Amino acid sequence: MVGLAFVLDLVLGDNRQLPHPVRWIGSAATWMERRVRPRITHQKRAGCLTTLILVGGTYGTAWSLLAGLKAIDASLHFVMETMLLYTTLSTRGLYDESRPVLLHLRAGNLDNARESLRWIVGRDTRHLDRKETVRATVETVAENTVDGVIAPLFYACIGGAPLALAYKCANTLDSMFGYRNERYREFGWASARLDDAANWLPARLGGPLLAMSAWVVGLNARNAWRTMWRDGHKHLSPNAGIPEAAVAGALNVQLGGAQSYRGQWVEKPAIGTNLKALETEDIARSHRLLFAASALTLLSFLAVRTTMMIHSTN
Secondary structure, eight states, X not given: OHHHHHHHHHHHOSOTTSXXXXXHHHHHHHHHHHHHTTTOSSHHHHHHHHHHHHHHHHHHHHHHXXXXXXXXXXXXXXHHHXXXXXXXXXXXXXXXXXXHHHHHHXXXXXXXXXXXXXXXXXXXXXXXXXXXXXXXXXXXXXXXXXXIIIHHHHHHHHXXXXXXXXXXXXXXXXXXXXXXXXXXXXXXXXXXXXXXXXXXXXXXXXXXXXXXXXXXXXXXXXXXXXXXXXXXXXXXXXXXXXHHHHHHHHHTXXXXXXXXXXXXXXXXXXXXXXXXXXXXXXXXXXXXXXXXXXXXXXXXXXXXXXXXXXXXXX
16 A cells, blocks of 8 residues: 555645645644634643644544444555555655756746745745755755655554554644744644654654665765764754755755744754755756655665564464
8 A cells, every 4th residue: 555655646746636634634723723822821732732633633533534444345445545645645746846946947047946946945035046046945855855755654654544644744733833933932832842753763764765865866875874974963953954964965065054934044054065066956866866765765664564564474
């Protein structure tokens, strides 16, 4: 089922004509925020309650649905779980959303590139130059290779669609509420901490997988390993720095630095060594890393799971 879901993601991507659990989760999160925040004055408790209800509800709903279908017909269960797993993966979606930035930069249209970038990053994009636009895109592809591919595959292999969807719920809540501004500093605390915990192991698996992928696609694998071990801990996030450092090393570039989020400047440490200037084609190279790491992750996780199943039956 995981393998089929992976193929469906590559073929269909994020098909907006199909119902998608993540969009339902986003709508439910907005609804919960509007009703919980005014009723609970302690905003950290309000955020904890919102996170608990949504993540637990997502897991429980998916588990109940699949258990019911399994009791009715095994083939229905197979199809539904495969489709649910497909909705948790974002290899094709991440490529499709970041590729317009690459195409606009190749065409020399920086304004359109900034506009396309605005839809996939949280930072302000209006005043970015070409180099900073490339940097932001590469960082997004690197970080979301873990969030959108490696982590969902990890949880799918150990807990099926219910656990993978619960992870996607936590990740979605962090993207909605996990800001360090006045509005969400307290309310978004729980979702941000849960996302950090959920991504801790996938990020530490993802860094080496990205470094190995650099060798597969002909990039600087040795520098990817070196940079990952040296700079992976420098990011403000406990997890995002690891894949970013691996990608920075593979591309021989420097990522990080000061960035503006909703008008507020955030100083981020530099990650990687500036062996060469960032260029437009580094986005295309990050796409090669994305696809290679996705395939390598799938094969590695399924091999481990198959080995464990064989040993458990002996």
